[in-house]
Amino acid sequence: MGSIELVCPAGSPAMLEAAVEAGADSVYCGLRDETNARNFPGLNFDATELARAVDFAHRRGSKVLVAINTFARAGGEDRWRDSAKTAIATGADAIIAADLAVLAHVRELSPTMRLHLSVQAAANTPEAIRFYVETFGVRRVVVPRVMSAPEIAELIKESSAEIEAFVFGGLCVMTEGRCALSSYVSGQSPNLSGVCSPPEAVSFERTAEGMVSRLSGLALDKTPTGATAGYPTLCKGRFAADGEAAYLFEEPTSLNAMGLLARLGEAGVTAVKIEGRQRGKAYVARVTRAFRKAIDALDRGESTAPYEHMLTDLAEGGRETQGAYNKRWR
C-alpha cells in the first residue's frame, strides 16, 4: 500500500476481482438488498459470494469494506441486523454505516469490528466526528462531497478519526444523506430504498434531434445527437427558468480529483475513494489502474499529471470537475 489508501467499488465478485488485480488497497461492496445505497437490479453480493470475496481479497493483501449505509426502516430493522451479522461472519475488514441504530447494533454484535462512517451520515465538523468516535468507536469518516479541500484540511487538524475522501465518480449535489428528491417522482430515494432514480422508472427515447431522458415519465433532459448524455436524476435535470433551459442545480459531470491527490495527502487524508459500484469491471479496472499509478507516482515524488486525463471518457456527460474541492462559493 502507498501513502494514501485506494478504496475502490465492487458491485459483483467479478468487479471485486478486477479492482484487486488492478491495485486496489481496499474494495467496498454491499449485500443484495436495501441495506446498501446501490440497491440496483442484479447488483451486489449474497452471503456466500461475500465470504469468497473476502477470502480472495485477503489472499492478495486487500481489504473488504461492507457498506450497510442506508437508514433502517421502521418495522423492517431485521434486514439491517441480518446484514451486520453476515458482514461480521464473513471476516470483512470494516462496516461502513450511517444510521445511529446500525452503528450501535454493529458495536453491540462485535466490539472489535472496525466501523467507518458513511458519507451518508454527512459528518463535516470535528464535533460530529468526535460524537461518532466516542459513542461507537468509529475509526474512519468518509467526508461529504460538498466540502472544499481547505475545509477538509481544517477538519483533519481536529479530527480524532481517519479521513476518507471521494476522488472520482458521480457526484451528489445535496448534503449527503439528506436528499429525497428522487422519491418525490419515483417513490424511492437513496437513504430509504438504497437507490436514486431507480432504473425501472428511467427511460430513454431517441429522436431525430437527440435523446430525451425521463424519470417516471417526466422529461429531465434532452441531449442533441452526438453529445454525451447523463443518467436522469432530478438534481441533474435541465429546467426552464426565465425563458432559458439550464442545469439549475448541478450539471451532469463527474468528479475527478486526481490533480488534488498531493494536496489531499499533505492535508492528512488517509484514504481516497472511487464511486461507481453500479458501473462494472471495465470501469473499475481502468479507474483503479490510473489512480494506482498516480498514487505510486506521488510516493516516488513525481507528478500525477501524466495520468490525469486518462479517464475522461468514463465521466458522466463526458465532462469532469474537481467539484467542491475547489469551490469559491459559500
Place this chain on the structure above:
Amino acid sequence: MMHPLEERLDARVLIDLALVLRPPVEMLLNLAVKRAWRRSANAFGRLGPYQGRPYLIDPEDLPVAFALTLTKHGGTVKLVRRTPRPLGYVAVIAGEFVDLLALFDGSADADSTFFAGELTVTGDTGAVLALHNALEAADLRLADLLVPAPLAPGLDPILHRIVDWRRAARRNGGKPHGVH
C-alpha cells in the same frame, strides 16, 4: 452506387443466408450460455424478476438479431429476423456487433458506451441493468461467445485485440490507433 432495390435484395440474401445457418450458430451460442451458467451458476439468478423474459440483442451491422432468455437454470439464444417494431421483448439492446461483444464480456464500460450514443436501449431500463449485472457476474470471455470451447483459451486474446482495434478505429474516424 448500388440501387436501393439491389440493396434490399442484397440484404434479403444475407438475412436468408444467416437464417440457413441458424442451427449451427444457435448451437454454438447455446453452448456458450451453458458454459457460462456452469461456471457461475448464481450469475443468471441476478436477473431476479427478469428471469425467463426474452431480450432482443440487435447487432445493427449483422443481418439478423438474437433473442436471449436466461434463468437461474440456464438459458437459450435464438436467431431472429429484425422487425421494425419488435414485440414481446422485455428490452431491446441495439448497437454495432463489436460494441455488443465488448459489453457482453465486460471489456467495455456500459454507461459510457450508452451515453456516448453507441448503444440504443428500449423497453424496461431495470431489465437492461439486471442483464448487464448478470453478464458481469458470469464473467464471460469473448471466445466463450464466438468459438467452440476447446479453442476458447487460445483465441480469446486475439479476439480481444480485433474487437478493441475495431472500436478504436471507429472512434478515430475509421482509422486504428497509430495510423494517420
